[in-house]
Amino acid sequence: MTYPQLKKITMGAQIAAMLRAAILGGELAPGSAVVETSLALRFGVSRGPLREAMRELIDEGLLITVPYTGTKVLELSPADINDIYSMRICLEKFAFEQIWDRRDDAFREQILQRHAALLAAIDANDDVASIEAELNLHGLAYEMAQNAILMKTWNGIRGRLQLYWAAHHRAHHMQGPQRTGHDDYVSLAIGNDLDLMRAEIESHMQRGLEITKAQVQGELSTRV
Amino acid sequence: MTYPQLKKITMGAQIAAMLRAAILGGELAPGSAVVETSLALRFGVSRGPLREAMRELIDEGLLITVPYTGTKVLELSPADINDIYSMRICLEKFAFEQIWDRRDDAFREQILQRHAALLAAIDANDDVASIEAELNLHGLAYEMAQNAILMKTWNGIRGRLQLYWAAHHRAHHMQGPQRTGHDDYVSLAIGNDLDLMRAEIESHMQRGLEITKAQVQGELSTRV
DNA sequence: TCATAATCGATTGTCAACAATGTTTGGGGG
DNA sequence: CCCCCAAACATTGTTGACAATCGATTATGA
Known part of the structure; x- marks a missing residue:
């Protein structure tokens, strides 16, 4: 029925x-x-x-x-990417601070499940699915925070990132999510040291930003 | 012409x-x-x-x-107010971190000017103008940060706050912005200790949240 | 009397035609 | 050859009428 x-x-x-x-x-x-x-x-x-x-x-x-x-x-400039990543650091730390003391088994199960989905998409060499899986993994903290304004802002960031990554992947065979890129993120997210998690978010984003910037640099040099 | x-x-x-x-x-x-x-x-x-x-x-x-x-x-619940204020703490700290090293004379002039406008509105007993002036004062850091996503999020917060405050002022003669409420905020914002500014933002918001909650409490007791 | 179903009013959703605006293109004059 | 202007074109903005849906009200039967 x-x-x-x-x-x-x-x-x-x-x-x-x-x-x-x-x-x-x-x-x-x-x-x-x-x-x-x-x-x-x-x-x-x-x-x-x-x-x-x-x-x-x-x-x-x-x-x-x-x-x-x-x-x-929308066309995103390198400055926009900078803005987005600095906001990601700020908001994702905030999201984890909000949910830290009420993470439960359902949370741990979800984050492991989404990480597995990401690994599967990477192994399948599916760029579009990998991007979506990575954003789903990061989105979990936002969803659990249950804050309407936070969620709306994350959706805006998420859309812009997906737009940017998807376009550059197709155009330039850009480096996608790495298989071991989220191991620390996941293990710290289910661990018990909030300060370490904060540091991981910062370094994780810094890494992502550098990969993106290297890509832009490559584009520019190609055109010269 | x-x-x-x-x-x-x-x-x-x-x-x-x-x-x-x-x-x-x-x-x-x-x-x-x-x-x-x-x-x-x-x-x-x-x-x-x-x-x-x-x-x-x-x-x-x-x-x-x-x-x-x-x-x-929109009708805002006490939980919404909590969400809004926790976001304000997060975002306003972020905004000041972003602009801290490039504050210039124009910034100092603007913040003093907007503070003066707030004091004038309070002295004139104009609630609507006071609310707008307070939000303008806090908005300066966001404007200077020049981050499109941050600005959009702030606008959403700003509108909700203005809606809530305006409605409660009219309905319940709620306590408006206080004359000395932003002295520390302004002096620290043009000072040189970012950590103190961060602490001021947290305590400032905590104070605002408590005033709001006390108001809600008063409303409830009135209805019983 | 109560539960159920049909009806009515109010409100939003959708459509196709028309108006206003910005951009482009082509010609004429210097 | 270049610059300026005007007309044509493409696109969005606006309008009024019609259709679809929802919520409440009323009628109906047991």
Whole structure:
């Protein structure tokens, strides 16, 4: 037996999900124009719900729009990446501080499970799945913190990172998540030394930022 | 000679500003319904731009909506206030860490100026102006940090605080910002001891949170 | 009287046409 | 050859009408 959906999902919401997948999947590359009429045609709806969907992605920071002119997929500068990573350090430490004393078996089970999923995606050489698995792993602390504003901010960061990584992976065969990259993170997250966890978050992010910057450097030298 | 505006402002954006003012000004109290058709009539526009405006306030967290049913002004629970204040501690410390080594004369001038504006509003017994002035004072660090995600998060916090404070001031003659409440904050912000500034932010927020909680307590006892 | 189902009103969701704006392109003059 | 202007084009902004859904109310039967 199939259960009927209790609340009708609007077309705008469904299209927002599809559009998000198209952007994060690289179908719409950063900087490319996003035109209402053509997308409305593609999804088989009117411009109304499509605008609603685009508005949602604009709020998430995946799209930027200028009145009467147009909308395009966000392009992140190296400075933006810096901002994102410094925010990640701040917020992820905060998230762990909030949940530290109420971590339970369900938490430990979840983090091990998500780590296993990440390892599986890496072993399968699936870049898209690896990126998503890594973000899911880091997202656990945010989810458990149960703070609406924190969660919304994390979602914005998460989307931008996914957008950036996905685009660069496809374009430049960028180095993906490493198999041993999260061992310390996971073991400390289920351990009992909050200060060590704080330090791990900082070094973990620093490492990620350096990998990203090295990639940008490589891009620039390629173009010279 | 008056200069023409370079970019045309859409009706939706203008209405978003008016609607935001109406909510923060208390004309639309927390929990009250916000109906598209009646507001469209009131502002003299169609439902299209009005939906756009409402969508903007939904993103800021001032409104909440459920499909096919309705939209209303956000009501904050004591737990929400806790979340907001813990986020404020985290983010404001972060903002000052980011700007600490590049504070200049313009910064010192601005913070003194905004502090003076706050004192003036308190002396004038203008609650609405006092709230706005206090948030402007705290906002300076965020503005100077020049981090888009940080700024967006702060705006969300700022709006919720303004909504909550404004509503409770009107309803319960709640205690407003105190005249000497920000002296330490300002002097430490232009000083040279970052650790002391961090401690001041924590104690400042703790104080604000306790005032709010005492107010909620008073409300509850009044109703019994 | 109570539980259940049909109906009504209110509100939001969706659509297609029209208006306003920004950008581009092509021509004319210096 | 370059610069400026004007007209055409592409895109978004706005509108009013219609459809879908939800919540409450009322009727109905046991």
